[in-house]
Amino acid sequence: MEPRNTLPEQAETPDSPPGYPVRHCFWKYPLIAGGLAALLILLGFVVGSPNTPRDTIAGVSRGDPGGAILAFTQELSGTSTSWADADSRGMGEPSQVFVLNPVSDFAALLGKAVTQAVNTYDQASPTQRQAWAGAYEQALGTITPKTTGEAASLGITPSPDYTQVGSLSGDFGPVPTLVQADLTLARAGHLEQNLVGQDPGHSLQLGTIWLYDHPAMLNYAMTGGFTDDQWGMVKERGFSVGPWYLIIPAIFHVKLPLGATGTGFVLWNLLAASIFLLVVPLLPGLRNLPRRLGLYRFVYRYPTRDTPAAAGRGRQSQATAKTNAP
Amino acid sequence: MLVDNDEAQDEPANGFQDRVAEHGRTRAVLETFAYLPPWGALFKKSAPFYAESYWYCMGGITFLMFIYLTITGVMLAWLGPFWWLTNSVGQVIKATHYWSAQAFFFFLVLHLIRVWATGAYRGRRWLNWAIGTVVMLIGLGQNLFGILARGDWESQFVSMHSDNMLFVEPFFFRLVSPANFTTDFALHVVVIPVIMFALIFAHVTLVRVQGIARPL
Structure with missing residues (x-):
């Protein structure tokens, strides 16, 4: 019978290995499967896996209350990170979601001043609200330490000095009261619960979005080298073995033009996928590269003096051997 | 083999x-x-005699790692994030899942090298090369959603960072938001594994039908 898979370029080469069949060659599989299972469980037991505890709104707000004040203020003024993607996430306005809704829900427990502040803010025009929040954000900048040295080069966002927040003066309207009330909720853990309650079908989404408004998460990531432009794609926090197999997308992101943009990154990856799919296997010249390089010599099994197959073991018949010989 | x-x-x-x-x-x-x-x-x-080599086991072992990932993944999904993040047994199962993923890509790369070095993508086998490439690419995406579904600090940070870079781009039609843990979890546990299993099944079936490529 003629081999059905013979292709024009599959000419016989001087180092072609014998192709006669070897029977019953699966006996190593259970050993490999068992050995690998044991190895993986051992690695899981001894080495473990990345498991840095997640940030919480309460923890971050207690550790850096000035950053929380800044986040709440930027959510009111419309300059927080969450405003950029609010529509695509199907969430409402960050000012409502993170500040006004929670504070309104708890206003009765937070005192008359907070209730009054909510009413004042609700009754104000959008322009007035913007002016109050903008002025307060600007004032917070005056009590924010300047970054220097490595922190400045990394782009670290410093938090306002919380001990000086009370000393700020200006036409801030009810904004300081609102953000202080929200900070009280955040530090007690009530804000996180409120956000889960606002959107129970999207567990943890709102809380995580708020945590990214706070400077702490991104600052930590930049300090530790975990952002994408710091090869963060192939790193894990607190663990030495990261997703090394993402090195090619990481190179696109860090090294290639426009790779740092979403569209550019996607296009570079699509180009790489196209090369894998079409160019490597189909392009004349390139598709024959493996034959020219001869690396297959390290892959095929060749008979040796001690090989049972060479001595005839495993052969089904001389006729089959001839048929299958390349 | x-x-x-x-x-x-x-x-x-x-x-x-x-x-x-x-x-x-x-x-x-x-x-x-x-x-x-x-x-x-x-x-x-x-x-064939020339294929009785460990190099020819790499695809099978990659599939075996997919099975290990499925077994450990079902255990993790069954008992939930609180269990795998806080319980000592859960942490070991989660770590085994993690190392199985590392092994999956390790053996996948070796399999890829073997297929390329032996020119086993030529002729009609190009279709199977293409399916395997798609499995690899989807596997990389599955890795991203695995990180997002893990529930630790890295999940939080990567969800926001990748969300800002990728998923708000019009290119993706704003289909999903990685900041949504529920979506990440459903994609990682149900949607992508089913697609991968179907593609791997097609891949293995084609290997079975077409047989091992003849030597270069």
């Missing part, structure tokens, strides 16, 4: 005693799995 399909008559007898007579009892017992359902139909019972 998948086998050459060029010669249908190469299929040897499956009798246990025949195998004992040929290779001894230990080897016959070890390879019994290849003669029983569900694996029996997957494996042919002979391979």
Whole structure:
């Protein structure tokens, strides 16, 4: 019978290995499967896996209350990170979601001043609200330490000095009261619960979005080298073995033009996928590269003096051997 | 070690005693799995001499790692994030899942090298090369959603960072937001594994139908 898979370029080469069949060659599989299972469980037991505890709104707000004040203020003024993607996430306005809704829900427990502040803010025009929040954000900048040295080069966002927040003066309207009330909720853990309650079908989404408004998460990531432009794609926090197999997308992101943009990154990856799919296997010249390089010599099994197959073991018949010989 | 399909008559007898007579009892017992359902139909019972090499095991071991990922993944999904983040047994299962993923990509790369180095993508086999490439690419995406579904600090940070870079781009039609843990979890546990399993099934079936590529 003629081999059905013979292709024009599959000419016989001087180092072609014998192709006669070897029977019953699966006996190593259970050993490999068992050995690998044991190895993986051992690695899981001894080495473990990345498991840095997640940030919480309460923890971050207690550790850096000035950053929380800044986040709440930027959510009111419309300059927080969450405003950029609010529509695509199907969430409402960050000012409502993170500040006004929670504070309104708890206003009765937070005192008359907070209730009054909510009413004042609700009754104000959008322009007035913007002016109050903008002025307060600007004032917070005056009590924010300047970054220097490595922190400045990394782009670290410093938090306002919380001990000086009370000393700020200006036409801030009810904004300081609102953000202080929200900070009280955040530090007690009530804000996180409120956000889960606002959107129970999207567990943890709102809380995580708020945590990214706070400077702490991104600052930590930049300090530790975990952002994408710091090869963060192939790193894990607190663990030495990261997703090394993402090195090619990481190179696109860090090294290639426009790779740092979403569209550019996607296009570079699509180009790489196209090369894998079409160019490597189909392009004349390139598709024959493996034959020219001869690396297959390290892959095929060749008979040796001690090989049972060479001595005839495993052969089904001389006729089959001839048929299958390349 | 998948086998050459060029010669249908190469299929040897499956009798246990025949195998004992040929290779001894230990080897016959070890390879019994290849003669029983569900694996029996997957494996042919002979391979070309040149392919009886560990290099030709890499695809099979990659599939084995997919099975390990499925087993540990079902355990993790069944008992939930609180269990895998706080319980000591849960942490070991989660870590085994993690290392299985590392092994999956490690053996996948070796399999890719073997297929390329032996030119096993030529002719009609290009279709299977393409399916394998798509499996690899989807696997990389599955890795991203795995990180997002993990529930630790890295999940939080990567969800926001990748969300800002990728998923708000019009290119993706704003289909999903990685900041949504529920979506990440559903994609990682149900949607992508089903697609991967279907593609791997097609990949293995084509290997079975087309057989091992002949030597360069």
